[in-house]
Amino acid sequence: MARYPRVDKISNGKKTVNKGAWSAEEDRKLVAYIMRYGIWNGTHMAEPAGLARTGKSCRLRWMNYLRPNIKHVNITKEEEEIIINLHQVLGKRWATIASRLPGRTDNEIKNYWNTHLKKRCAQEKLEMPIACDVKVNSNPNNNLTHQNPSIAILHPTEATNLGSPRDIPVGLNRWHSRCNMMGEDANLWEQLHSLKDFSAIEDLESMCPNSGSLLPSSECMYSDGVYFRDSQDDFTIDLWGNWS
């Protein structure tokens, strides 16, 4: 969507920088410069490229629009599904989501989410019953497994319920210590990533296109502990990793 360029004076009055929409001429200059010299220094590329822009603006324009392999076509249904599924698992980590969609940028996905998908998903979520997000794959007869349970995400569309560290039924002793170390607001996904026995990461690729439930029979409740049920047994663990 076109925007008219505008020119802002920098505070000392000596230099002016263009803001707003990029003209075709500016695009041409930027592309020509990058093709010739590469992006060796994003901050200082504007001046040698002959552009009255900030380096940051140049970088953004390049990354979001001019870069080769950027798709300038509408997001497909398949891509939309992937975005929805990944958003439910990753949250607003647009750059990570974009990395799984070749030719799409974080900015594009963010905009698409905010304008097309946010309302729709909010509505669908209201209609969806609260269900279990994670499953402890443990054998109650195996003490080692008890101490170090591994987890698998059941269904991507439900993973957003993993809102707080209190919701995580995994290796709770370790979890507890990690929370102390990283702070309560530490990002869930990074923490899950950091758990060596978190087994769901590798499944992400396969489960995103077809968000099927892996283990539909299990359940859990969140309070000061977590209750699990699988095909073989019921058990609970509290926030300090005590099993019963």
Place this chain on the structure above:
DNA sequence: AACGCAAACAACCGCACCAGG
């Protein structure tokens, strides 16, 4: 035809992180 409003989206802004000095 004119107006108002919402949607769409490019671009900007501020903050956090990281690497090098």
Place this chain on the structure above:
DNA sequence: ACCTGGTGCGGTTGTTTGCGT
């Protein structure tokens, strides 16, 4: 250990377009 500059990321803004009245 601290400082500084560069980069990346997510949130927000500003402008155009499209549609309904």
